[in-house]
Amino acid sequence: MLSNENNLEKSVRFVARHYKPGIFNSENSLEKITGERKRFILRPFVWSGVAAVAVVLIIAGTIFLQPEQGKTLTADAFTTISVLPDETKITLQPGTTLAYDKNFGKVMRRVSLSGNASFEVSPDKEKPFIVHTPAAEITVLGTIFDVVSNENSTQLEVHSGKVNFAPADFPVSFICTKEMKANFDVEQKEITISSTESSCTINQTENRLAFSNSALGEVCRILQQYYNQPVSLTENERNIRLTSGFIDKNITEIIQIINLTLDTHIELK
Template identity: 35%
Template sequence: MDQKTIEKYLKGTISTREREDVMAWIEKEEKNKKEFLELRKLHDISIWNTEYIPDKKIKRHSTVNVLWRVAAVFLVLLSLGLSYLLVSDKESQMAVKTVTCPQGQRLELVLSDGTKVWLNSNSILSFQNNKKENTRIVELDGEAYFEVTPDKKNPFIVQTEMYDITVLGTSFNVFSYQKSGLFECSLIEGAVSLQDKSQTVDMRLQPNEKVRLSNGTLIRSSIDPDENFLWKVGIYSFKNQPLSDVFAHLSLLHEVSIELKNPQIGAQMCTGKFRNKDGIEHILLTLQKNYQFSFTKEEDTHTYIIY
């Protein structure tokens, strides 16, 4: 796989066709996956560590010189197998950074204010990487778990397709893949407020509460934090959820299409846990043993038909 294409994937500037090519290359062989993870590690370190270089040590460079220096450091690190990289391009700190977590993977990040973020499979996080700025705003397409560094003067805001979540310092989980019609926000510690884009909704959550969008209405319920966020260690856990919701989650996490032909199948309530690394077909076969349905796969469209 061409390294420039992988870099475009990591920066979030890749086309849909190129993204599919990268994903196919990663899944083809184990050595490809290891190579990709090493490149992603280098890329992420170059993002997260820029603001920790003291200003007095930063020298002014032209854009061309900076690019050549970064490229040279990357080559040295790749040849020696090192895992750390500091990039001192001060002018680039104002740029919006985008981090993409590939299908079947999970990614742990530390933002410039110390906030910890766990990204789930097929999730995208965008933010401004500048510690000196007072705003703490990130954009999420997918699922992420946040442990926010307290700062009463500067609230931390997570913007999603349908809702914005505002916090001061807390631990919470957000599930919001664009165009999926699904939204969930779960609070573990602290307090969060939830607003829609038209500002007609303003809901506050208490610890161990979850709000879920169902048929256009936000529904509040209690949660067991020990069970709800096992995805951080690669386990998909669900309790008393309609099978249709489970299929929808699996579709997003494994980047496949799942078509449910019989609504009665989707209405069945189910509880269970799966390891994401087992793959979509293993999960469907396991569910099939406990719930009455059959499925076929259309290879050309990566679509599973449930009937």
């Protein structure tokens, strides 16, 4: 009986240590596999459902990386399926060109493309998979996401794993995880990141920051990057939620407002 009790106590601690709300939930995940977002679809005739594919990239731009001795893959009249040297599977829609240079896979896995393609990125933490688009650079740390991009905006939706979203010429970058969406508008210099529970918008043109139910830890990280000044926060205040908007305020004012409203102890270092 005693050993049973110990095992149970161990199990409780193990589960408590790893517990995160909203994951390991069969209801949320079944559709992903049987539904429209199914992975591993490599047969062209199934393509008709765009969402049926791991990653969709639509880029109406030019190729950024000119391959030297790399390779340029082109799909002319038909949907073409290719496998990159790292075993990443790509489905290219008609008219799409994807290029990678001779250094592909040495340190990083960089590709650029024009048109519309789907990827199932082969996981390799050492060598991030990077997709160049006109408005942003997307670093794949996990596996499944959608990107819709043109010259004026880039939208990202992550279905699984982690993706680093770094808008061009913008001070803040974001790691997006499951169910998170990011949208960057080049002209407005405005980024919106939203998850199922929170969202945040940063508009550099108007110097406007808006948070909705954002965790304070994340808010401080954003402030720190946006104003390029170190911000400190006590560990136990990281998960306090903030809903607030700041227009044309400096970082000292913002911190003061948050501390007064939430009774917290954020400091500028």
